[in-house]
Amino acid sequence: MATRDSVFIFIFRWIWKDDGATGDREEAAAAAVSSSSSARSSEAAITKHQSHQLQQRQCRRVVSHSHPPAPRAVRISLPHGTLSPTVTQSHRTEYRAGLPVPGASGEGSSMPSASSAARLLLALLLVSAAAGHDDAAARRTMEEFAGFVPASDGEGEGPFPAAFRVDSEGLQRQIDELASFSDSPAPSVTRVLYSDKDVQARRYIKGIMNQLGLAVREDAVGNIFGRWEGSEAGLGAVATGSHVDAIPFSGKYDGVVGVLGALEAISLLKRSAFQPKRSLEVIMFTSEEPTRFGISCLGSRLMAGIEELAQSLGKVVDNQNVSFLDAAESAGYKMHPEDLHSVFLKKDSYSAFIELHIEQGPILEKEGIPIGIVTAIAAPASLKVEFEGNGGHAGAVLMPARNDAGLAAAELSLAVEKHVLESGSIDTVGTVGILQLHPGAINSIPSKSHLEIDVRDIDEKRRNDVIYKIHQSATEISKNRGVLFDFKIINQDPPALSDKSVVEAMEFAAKQLNLEYKKMISRAYHDSLFMARVSPMGMIFIPCYKGYSHKPEEYASPEDMANGVKVLALTMAKLSLE
Structure with missing residues (x-):
């Protein structure tokens, strides 16, 4: 009982943290928690005290889906032979991070201020636990206090007051500033x-x-x-x-x-x-x-x-x-x-x-x-596969005599798609995200190829079955095309449940x-x-x-x-x- 009572006193102090008459309200809070029944009566009194304002406006959600026009497609090429460019510039940009300035609370009212109302909403979570209320009662109480009248400028639309408003302009500015790096x-x-x-x-x-x-x-x-x-x-x-x-x-x-x-x-x-x-x-x-x-x-x-x-x-x-x-x-x-x-x-x-x-x-x-x-x-998994053939001149080596590592890579890429589609689930996905050919000249038969493959599924066993089939395909392709191959599983992580x-x-x-x-x-x-x-x-x-x-x-x-x-x-x- 003592612990619960102290929690109630803490909450009353927190709700009216910056409002006037703090001492009187603390005395009222102490009296209110003398028994569990009086504590519940105090909650009801608070609810009644604000009910006329809570019923003035029905809160509604306004969802905006405005988007900028789609940007023009921009074709950009990485430096030759570079997958992840290494930075060489030493210039460092100084910055000033813009942060929102807290708004002032209303004064001179016997009602809790806007920020106090937000505090009250969050404090009720603790009240319900301290008073031993059941979940349904706590939810009803929270829902009743979720109808605060929005700010008069219209920007506070929704169930929370202006004090619980996101500084969207400041957030977007920070995102843009970070993007400049x-x-x-x-x-x-x-x-x-x-x-x-x-x-x-x-x-x-x-x-x-x-x-x-x-x-x-x-x-x-x-x-x-x-x-x-x-x-x-x-x-x-x-x-x-x-x-x-x-x-x-x-x-x-x-x-x-x-x-x-x-x-x-x-x-x-x-x-x-x-x-x-x-x-x-x-x-x-x-x-x-x-x-x-x-x-x-x-x-x-x-x-x-x-x-x-x-x-x-x-x-x-x-x-x-x-x-x-x-x-x-x-x-x-x-x-x-x-x-x-x-x-x-x-x-x-x-x-x-x-x-x-x-x-x-x-x-x-x-x-x-x-x-x-x-x-x-x-559950994600990453694979690396390398094929090695004999290469040669694109004109001088006839087709029957070739051991083309590039075609082996192309064949395996299609095999990845096939095995994923045959898994029986829309949750199975596979991607050949990197495919590199060596020596990388138009008039040279690829002697080496390198693939990096991503396979994912919410079902770990189904994903692993796909990986097994990809390995089987790589083995068959290597044999049929007369090329060597190396198959590595870089990571094979389990799924995670929330x-x-x-x-x-x-x-x-x-x-x-x-x-x-x-x-x-x-x-x-x-x-x-x-x-x-x-x-x-x-x-x-x-x-x-x-x-x-x-x-x-x-x-x-x-x-x-x-x-x-x-x-x-x-x-x-x-x-x-x-």
Whole structure:
């Protein structure tokens, strides 16, 4: 009883934190919690006190799907022989990160201010737990307080007051500023691990974290953490985040929405005067993209404690023969191979991890649904196959005498498509993303070919069956064409299921915001795939223009980003108070 009563007193203090007559209200709060029945009466009194305003306007969701005109197609060529260009420029751009200025609360009213109302909404999560209310009663109470009158200027449309409004203009400005750190011309973005542009982007993110008052740290490989300390710092923190590296000539929203959007969610909660119980932490993961060293989700894989990766990274080189360790040192992360183990996290290092991300597919936009709640991430696998023949002059060697490594690669590419289509499931996908021929001259028969193949499925066994069939095809092609072949499985990761408690928190947030949502599977992998090994995990998707991603036309509207940020903020708030 004493614990519950102290919680009620804390909540009353928090609700009217900046309003007048604090002492009188604290006395009233203390009297109100003298028994469980009087505590419930106090809740009812608060509800009655605001009911006339809550009924004045029916909140409705306004979903905007305005998009810019499709940009003209731009053909850009990489430098000859370069798959992931190495940055040579030493110029560094100074920046100033724009952050929103918290709005002032209304004064002189006996009603809680707009920011107090937002605090009240979040505080009720804790009230229901402390008072022992059942879930249905807590939900009814929350729904009743989800109808605040929008701001008079019309910009507060929806269930939350102006204090719980996303600074969409500021968020878009930050996205545009981050996109300027690129090794390819706008509208494309190229930002490769440990390049000068990557270093500039890292400095930019740390600058925003510092402006928000977060405690900033980095680990050995450059995963960046910004922590908002909670009132009970000993509890496992609630984490969120994504990545900002970008494959050559891609767009500016992939991953970036999950980092800058997470920082805006923190800013939003701070503007709403929310005080976390569990600490909240934003993570910028190192190298989610496999561009430079062929390793996807490098930072989160290490955080998940994958020993094989830690053992091999000291020997890995890029296509310019620069080692991982040398590249890291050039970016300011000098380390010894044994330092990689310091990145490992223990199981349940976080109480929850939530990643905000563009869908990278067309489903949400086509169906007009603003929020996707991810229930599982498909199992990815990466393969490398090399064929070696005898080559020769394109004119002098007759067709029957050839052992063409290029045709072997072409035949295997078609075999990948065949096996995927015959899997019996639409969830099975396969892609030959890289195909290189040597020596690469029009008048020379290819003596060597190199393929990198991506296979994914939500069903791990079905995916592995496809990989087995691809290997069988490579064996038959090698025999029939008289070429040698080498077949390597680079990674063969299991799928990840979203945690039930995190999914429920995301659903709760979407409902409170009156946002329609769709449960869905992520067929793209993300850092969340590996964070699921050390923490309960969940993902929030928002629509993107025509499902475009990994290309300059990639786009997410300010409205859709704002919806995602609000769902993320409320989800983190709920999980922080549990």
